[in-house]
Amino acid sequence: MKFMDVQTEKGIISMSKIVMGTDYFGVNIPEDTAFALLDKYIALGGNTIDTARVYGKAPAPDPDEAYANSEPIVGRWLTSRGCRDKIFLVTKGAHPSMKDMNCRRLDRASIDSDVAMSLHELNTDYIDLYFLHRDDPSRPVEEIIDTLDAHVKGGRLRAIGASNWTVSRINEANAYAKAHGKTPFTASQIHWCAAQVPQGFWDDPSIQVMSPEAYQGYMENQIPVMAFSSQARGYFSKLLAGEALPVKRMNRYDIPENRRRLESIRSLCEETKAPASALMLAYVTSSQPVQGAAIIGCSQLRQLEETMSYADLTLTESQRAKMRRE
Template sequence: MILKMIPATNLHASVICLGTAPFGSSINETESFKLLDSFVNAGGNFIDTSLNYADWACEIKGISEKTIGKWLKTRKNRGDIIVGTKGACPSTDPRYFFRLSREDILSDLEQSLRNLETDVIDLYWLHRDDPTKPVEGIIDVLDEQVRAGKIRFFACSNWTTKRIEEARLYAVNHGKHQFCASQIMWSLAEPNQAVFLSDPTIVSMDDKTRHYHEQKNLAVVPYSSQANGFFSGQYRKDELPNKPAIVENYFNDLNFDRLDRVMELSRQLDKPPSVISLAYLSSSQHGFPVFPIIGASNIKQLEESCLAGDVILDASAVRYLEM
């Protein structure tokens, strides 16, 4: 699998990042270990998790992180794996949704270190932003943790480019470390905005955001990169599947036109259509590094998605898909 350096870091990450939200819960520990082993065997080294993953589905809090921590200890491969996890996780209590105080960040970080059974986290993400909170205190506490050796690098999830730029300017002007990547919703499919983006704290790719990342060479690690399997080849415009979420989120004329072009490239390159849609994201044609997060519930799905890590689409193919 192709490796790329995340700018402003020394992290050489696989262009495909493994998402682990259900690990240890709906995907049990044994099967999670198998998926992690298969990912590494395919050349992957970049894992994405969060302190609160699967908390909604499992009585054991932090089960995704704990499962990864146990796997790392069992396999003795901590030095080979880039572990990214999220803190400052939003509260389930809407009255206290945002958790970006110094105390919140430090508490979440310490818990993640314990769960992952590690002394340092390679890439620490802030899970959500609170636009009313000044960036200065947020950057200060993260910079302190880098200097303390508990975080190697930090990044933001669901932050607007306006807020990222505010944080960048503060960091540059005060000699602080800054965000090295942004995690937002992005795939080849255009989501139906009114339905999918009803949560105002979710940030998705648009032209303005794309331009900012090009200008600053800021890496993007997109979630929902597979559009819930829309580009798997199993959906048709005139057939409504018994999957309301996919219909509500992605069934529109633009996406079906893109699906047709994905299927055509799939035939030309003799690759599964899902691989083409992922390779679109990881292409070097975007002007900034992209590391799409994949989800997989079995080995077959994982191995197919990892094929995208070796597919290189040229500029004409990318333009063709974006039409």
């Protein structure tokens, strides 16, 4: 397993570069499967779990009122295994209203209440890395950093991160934090994978995707990036295995450029002997100089074992470029 350093209030902490995602815990991943996946992930050398205040909501007439199962399941697992101090625990809050993504929630009261709820549901008194799930560009960074800094100084959060923020807003927030002795963002979380992601790919336009310009920005600010949907939701793995993909996923990923990348990945699988799922992770975890961690969303033990089978694999820059057909 590869690790990367993250700056926290308690000093530098090492997080595994493969991170266990928990988005569907309690929805299409029942609790006993979630426990088995977490146990296996730890046994395979991982130490970092990514959850969020809004994860694991079953469909409901009012999605803002629906119970979010992911944090409570992670909390029960941490308690039952007695391993809180061994885990680098990541959660996210201040997601916009699930009914209206334009209804942003980065005011102090919403952040405070989400932090309190996450601590309660996770059954812990601190979170190692707390992400804001989205940005609200209309709100000044000063107010947002002040709100988060109070939680860091209060010992509830050990580090903070920005998910789906632009590099320029992260830099603006960190310039303010640095000038005023406040806690800066220590990590970013965006969509980043070896598939091509065309404009309008996500239903939600607030999602940030790694681009050459963003990569240049992370090279300059040296902030590590946690990549979500790092396996392109199984697109390459399933096609290579002859497995069917859900229509929505095919509509998203199945463009001519990704069909060409499929052939590159097929030949790289032969060259490295690694499965496509592992190559997708290595694409992110081998990135230099921008440090990347890949968040995975395996729904079955078999997938998790395969995906983590080459956790130490480091691709050369030319192999990474080959995956992008450059």
